[in-house]
Amino acid sequence: MKHLISMADLTHDEIIEILDMATDLKEKRQRGKVTDLLKNKSIGMIFEKSSTRTRVSFEVAMSDLGGHALYLNTRDMQVGRGETVADTAAVLSRYLYCIVARVYSHDTVKELAEHSSIPVVNALSDLEHPCQIIADLMTIREYKNRLTGLKYAWIGDGNNVCNSAILGCALVDMEIVVACPPGYEPDENIVEQARKMGGKVTVTHDPAEAARDADIIYADVWVSMGDEEEREKRLTELAPYQINSELVDLAKQDVIVMHCLPAHRGEEISAEVMDGPHSVVFDQAENRLHAQKALLLKLMC
Template sequence: MKHLISMADLTHDEIIELLDMAEDLKEKRMRGKVTDLLKNKSLGMIFEKSSTRTRVSFEVAMCDLGGHALYLNAKDMQLGRGETISDTSEVLSRYLYGIIARVYSHDTVKQLAENSSIPVINALSDHEHPCQILADLLTIREYKNNFKDLKYAWVGDGNNVCNSAILGCALVDMEILVACPPGYEPDADIVEQARALGGKVTITNDPKEAVANADILYADVWVSMGDEDEREKRLTDLAPYQINSELVELAKPDVIVMHCLPAHRGEEISAEVMDGPHSVVFDQAENRMHAQKALLLKLMA
């Protein structure tokens, strides 16, 4: 693995290795043990989209590892004045030890990787969000100990995070059911790719079917950045897919409820579920930092 552009860039064994590393790094941080394994190394962070968790978690991760992170707003770079992605990637490769990119188009992060001699990490594109899924898998393993025989239910828009979740579940042998309205299904090629990896993937329009006896319930925003013009239609179409107490009661008694944040309480998830005993969303958010530490070490150490 030289880059992480898609969850499919990882193998089962690499995922387990990263989760083991993340758990070790998390435990060391809790004990205050210094882990300056990336001392004097710099990470460039290209952002086309605004961010809370991605920016802070990567910056703190690099700091904890003894390195340095540079925030690069795409509008302030020469990218914003017409320099090609390939030229930008070539130049940054001479300065840095790694690049993360949070971008609108998946093609942008692919071009960065194709022209880079240093590792490139997809920190979100319109097609996938592999860093989020690594954190999610770490959280699931903390609560459920393993992945075998677990049932993961995604409810809502089959978006970029959903695409990565489908691939991630296939790679760790976890069943996934995606409930979404017609027209909001995840990428068909991703579903086919996951099934080719041996994944058990079900796509349905019935949220109750998806969540029945589920071990994990997952929600994400219905209006992602770039979808604002479709807001009213999306809220109408997706209204029956809110994760609320009624749906939670259909899942297993020890179900965990996940959300990659930011959450719009009262839309994709009810406030009582978000703040309820099944919610693990803030543990999940914290685990972004620990999982990304492991990823940075794997690629840059």
């Protein structure tokens, strides 16, 4: 694995290796042990979109590992004034050890990887968000002590995070059922790719079908960045897909409820569930840090 552009860039064994490393790094951080394994190395973080968790977790990850993270807003870069993505990748490759890119178009991160001689990490595109799913798998394993054989229910918009979840579940032999309104289904090519990988993927319009006997229930925002003009339409069409107590009651008694944040209580998830005993969302958010530290070590060492 040279780059992480898609969850499909990983193998099952690589995922387990990264998760094992992340768990070890988490334990060492809790004990205050120094892990400056990337001392004197720098990464560049190209951000076309705003961020809280992604930016902070990558910056802290590099600090914890003894390195340095440069935040590169495209409005302040020459790429914002017409320099090509290819030239940007070639130049940054001479300065840095890794490029982390949070972009609007998946083609941008693919082009960065094509023209870069250093690793490129997709920190979110319109098609996928693999960094989130690695942290999610870490969280699931912490709570369930396994990954294989679980039922994962995605309820809501079949967006970029959903696409990566579908591929991630296929890689670890976890069933995934996606429940969404007509027109909000996940990418058809991703679904077909996951099935060819041996994944058990069901796409339905019935949230109860997804939630029934689920081990994991997952929510994400209904109005993502770039969808603001469709806000009222989306809120209306997705309203029956709110994760609330009635839906959680259909799942297993020890179900965990996940959300990649930011959350809008009262929209995609009720406050009662978000703040309730099944919610693991803040452990999930924390694990972005540990999982990304492991990913950086995997790519840069």
